[in-house]
Amino acid sequence: MAESEWEAALRSHGHRVTPQRLAILRMVSAIRHPTAESIYEAMGEAEPSLNLSTVYRNLAVLQEVGLVTHAHIDAKAPVYHLAAEPNHIHLSCLTCGEVTSVQPETAAAFAERVATDTGFQIRPGHSAVYGFCPKCSTNT
Amino acid sequence: MAESEWEAALRSHGHRVTPQRLAILRMVSAIRHPTAESIYEAMGEAEPSLNLSTVYRNLAVLQEVGLVTHAHIDAKAPVYHLAAEPNHIHLSCLTCGEVTSVQPETAAAFAERVATDTGFQIRPGHSAVYGFCPKCSTNT
DNA sequence: CTATCTGCAAATAGTTTGCGTACTC
DNA sequence: GAGTACGCAAACTATTTGCAGATAG
Numbered sequence: 475m476a477e478s479e480w481e482a483a484l485r486s487h488g489h490r491v492t493p494q495r496l497a498i499l500r501m502v503s504a505i506r507h508p509t510a511e512s513i514y515e516a517m518g519e520a521e522p523s524l525n526l527s528t529v530y531r532n533l534a535v536l537q538e539v540g541l542v543t544h545a546h547i548d549a550k551a552p553v554y555h556l557a558a559e560p561n562h563i564h565l566s567c568l569t570c571g572e573v574t575s576v577q578p579e580t581a582a583a584f585a586e587r588v589a590t591d592t593g594f595q596i597r598p599g600h601s602a603v604y605g606f607c608p609k610c611s612t613n614t
Numbered sequence: 615m616a617e618s619e620w621e622a623a624l625r626s627h628g629h630r631v632t633p634q635r636l637a638i639l640r641m642v643s644a645i646r647h648p649t650a651e652s653i654y655e656a657m658g659e660a661e662p663s664l665n666l667s668t669v670y671r672n673l674a675v676l677q678e679v680g681l682v683t684h685a686h687i688d689a690k691a692p693v694y695h696l697a698a699e700p701n702h703i704h705l706s707c708l709t710c711g712e713v714t715s716v717q718p719e720t721a722a723a724f725a726e727r728v729a730t731d732t733g734f735q736i737r738p739g740h741s742a743v744y745g746f747c748p749k750c751s752t753n754t
Numbered sequence: 755c756t757a758t759c760t761g762c763a764a765a766t767a768g769t770t771t772g773c774g775t776a777c778t779c
Numbered sequence: 780g781a782g783t784a785c786g787c788a789a790a791c792t793a794t795t796t797g798c799a800g801a802t803a804g
Contacts, residue, residue, distance in 0.1 A: 489783085489784090490783060492785085495784095511768080526768095527786075530768095530770070531770090532784090546742070565734045567734075574732065583727070584720075592717075593747075594748060596743055596744070601744050601745075604685075604737050605725075605734055605737045606735045607733075630758060635759095650794080651793080663761080664761090667760085667763095691792095
């Protein structure tokens, strides 16, 4: 998605386009599983004096606008990603903390079966599933 | 699981059996999706003057011992349940916040497919999946 | 009797909010 | 120029930790 589309999405919801918002969107697309804090820190280098509360406020705006979603991957901070990214489900290793993804087709098949069983419509991007990654489950 | 088994599990890991620990275990099995705070509040009625930090410390002990696990169901506090409960995956509604469960067989089929695809061993009890419950997805 | 456990209070981590100024449109 | 957005500092929520007294084994 081009930056012009980001701007259009913001404007169509009555929000302004600011350097901070574009910078945050770039970070969310550049960093692998960024938390609010890691976006803030990464920004410290590129865009001096951006405030942490601005990161939080803008992540909320960007989610409202539909450009970004978040998932709760571990106990602490939620992680963010572009809403346009393929609908993967996050896999979080309870031992080493590494985060990988289930293939979109597997996620889709699961979502479909749950919808058939229970009527619940899954949003895969928001979801985190815990367990043990191949490395850690063999060393057990 | 009988209380005697709880006691055995605690003792076999070198922990003591205290009224607080048994009370917390009873609450975890009695309340639907308890957070540390809701266990503490529910306890206030039954077992006066139990401290919140004791709840946190003991939930950690009970997880170490393997009697209890937790899942991250929404943005805020994790919820706990007995490890012996069937391995359901939690479904959390992004609109109304209601929590339901996918049937154990569906969870198992998904876990198996993920294991085949990626080698990742899922622990369903820890996992939360977000989306919209039947009520909320029809009203959209 | 001794080491673990508990309650209390203070510390910490993540996030939110109030307020005055700066910048977008 | 009007009103949103920003930075700063303080407030808030969930959780953790230090310490002195209480209790299980």
